[in-house]
Amino acid sequence: MSMKVQTRQVDGVTILDLSGRITLGEGSVTIRDAVRDVLAKGSNKILLNLGDVNYIDSSGIGELVSAFTTVKNAGGELKLLNLTKKVHDLLQITKLYTVFDVKDDEASAISSFSK
């Protein structure tokens, strides 16, 4: 039920594979901590793979936005990968779909980060 995060590195990009629910008290703090850890280790190119995120609420959306601004303010880039229909629809409704750089293919997502 709760969210899980697995981290991997591909060509200088840190990919966070998220799964489960991103909601108040479940996944939102996990994302915050994971992104801070990545930045603390000196990486600022982050790809959030949301392919296995089956549910997100307004708190979770807020955490995605906060992660985006945190990484941007650190001079880096945060992009989203593999949105499920539910997450895609929520980002559309909240007008955030065009704020985020959303990708649906990992290889092209990796190559889209500035070198």
Added chain:
Amino acid sequence: MRSRMELAALTSEKSTSTLPSLLLSAVDDWHSGNAGKDLADSTTSRASYTLDSSLDSVNKIEQTAEVSAQRAGFDEDTVSHVAMAVREAAVNAVLHGNSYDPNKHITASFETTRESLIVRITDQGPGLNPDTLPDPLAPENILRGSGRGIFLIRAFMDEVHFRQLHPGTELTLIKYRTPAQPGT
């Protein structure tokens, strides 16, 4: 779809916190009929619960909303939207209304009529004026880390009403069972 017994188990589960989740007045008079098949064949029910101000309560209310919406015959997407809207209302009540105060409760009631699913969530907080909430779609707010809950509730429900309880707030969320006719 969950059975009546599963629903009863879900909603009557006791909490181990100092203020246990009490099922004060459950009027579980479901007449499931052909729920999910024929909206015109009325499925009526009414149930209300008083719960402590915790995320556990939020999850229970969300699950009950999902079951209620399924029984009212909504399609899968609408069930998901109703459950999310009700969850957001419950989060508001627990977090912004009661501030997790163990001495305060929230209530949730679910009523299915011939026309609608009606969910009411109350808290005992300082009160909420929806007119003062910033627009989360405004350019100056789009990157805020919060403030989208009421917006999503309004997006997913057909009617949303606020009532001040002095103290507290009651949110009434309504989803029509019969889709509006084109041009009306």
